[in-house]
Amino acid sequence: MQELYGTLVGRWYVTVFAAVFLWRATRQLGWRATLLYSAVAIAVGGLAENGSVHAGFPYTRYAFNDALRGKEIFLGDVPLMVPLSYTFMGYFAFASGRLLASGPWQTRAKRVWHEYLLGLILAVWALWIVDPVSRLGGRWFLGEVFSYAGPGFWFGLPLGSQLGFLATAAVMLGTLTALAREEPSVAVARWRDHPHLSALATYHGQVAMSVVAAFALGADALGGSALLIDIPVTAVTAVLWSTLRPPRPAAGRPTDAAGAATRAGAAPAGAASAAERTVVGV
Numbered sequence: 001m002q003e004l005y006g007t008l009v010g011r012w013y014v015t016v017f018a019a020v021f022l023w024r025a026t027r028q029l030g031w032r033a034t035l036l037y038s039a040v041a042i043a044v045g046g047l048a049e050n051g052s053v054h055a056g057f058p059y060t061r062y063a064f065n066d067a068l069r070g071k072e073i074f075l076g077d078v079p080l081m082v083p084l085s086y087t088f089m090g091y092f093a094f095a096s097g098r099l100l101a102s103g104p105w106q107t108r109a110k111r112v113w114h115e116y117l118l119g120l121i122l123a124v125w126a127l128w129i130v131d132p133v134s135r136l137g138g139r140w141f142l143g144e145v146f147s148y149a150g151p152g153f154w155f156g157l158p159l160g161s162q163l164g165f166l167a168t169a170a171v172m173l174g175t176l177t178a179l180a181r182e183e184p185s186v187a188v189a190r191w192r193d194h195p196h197l198s199a200l201a202t203y204h205g206q207v208a209m210s211v212v213a214a215f216a217l218g219a220d221a222l223g224g225s226a227l228l229i230d231i232p233v234t235a236v237t238a239v240l241w242s243t244l245r246p247p248r249p250a251a252g253r254p255t256d257a258a259g260a261a262t263r264a265g266a267a268p269a270g271a272a273s274a275a276e277r278t279v280v281g282v
Contacts, residue, residue, distance in 0.1 A: 003070065006072040013209065020088070025037070046076065046078065061149045062161075092199050092200075092203040094176040097116065098119070104191035108183065112177065126203065128157075128229075132222050135155070
């Protein structure tokens with residue numbers, strides 16, 4: 001019971017992000033696909049983390065704090081909360097990548113690889129911020145979680161750890177892409193109703209949590225590095241999105257909650273397909 005409490009309550013932030021993940025993923029994918037993806041993500045995370053602890057692959061060699069045993073549930077020699085976090089980190093990056101690639105007025109990009117590539121970049125970028133801050137755990141509420149054998153060029157993190165996570169993220173996002181491959185591109189009447197907006201907000205929330213902690217702990221270089229990456233990318237995205245236009249209502253059709261709308265600049269009235277129906281709420 002103490003180990004369950006330590007995992008769910010002691011690592012409350014994992015529980016909160018996992019709850020948001022289940023809420024959004026089940027609405028998008030359904031329970032069956034969500035559970036399938038979760039099983040893949042936890043298995044990949046468990047194997048990769050234990051492989052690194054014992055053999056230094058794929059993240060290079062590091063170790064978790066043995067003092068956590070008896071306080072949290074372990075999966076092999078890794079606290080369960082670590083592979084559990086793979087589920088939401090992968091999903092938020094995936095859904096955010098779709099939104100960034102498609103823009104605020106559609107739910108799918110023109111090319112699948114556009115969504116996949118941006119999702120992959122987001123997944124790895126988040127880890128470049130979260131992991132270095134997690135190493136400071138002994139100085140804040142996280143407590144000491146893990147330590148790398150080193151040396152590491154990125155605030156103590158070896159390049160191999162980032163390359164290794166790139167490989168595991170590729171598997172997780174590949175799984176999500178396959179599970180959601182048949183989703184149509186749907187026009188979105190109001191950007192605030194985009195089905196992936198909450199995922200993008202939560203993605204930034206988990207990064208922002210680490211950035212705030214970095215500044216609070218005096219790790220200004222780390223917190224500043226995160227902002228130096230995020231701010232230019234946000235500005236570029238804002239400029240790109242400003243060139244896009246919302247869908248125009250199809251001629252002769254109602255514009256209420258049940259009405260349809262074509263993509264901006266799409267086929268003439270009456271030619272819109274079911275895949276181009278308008279999202280008016282989430």
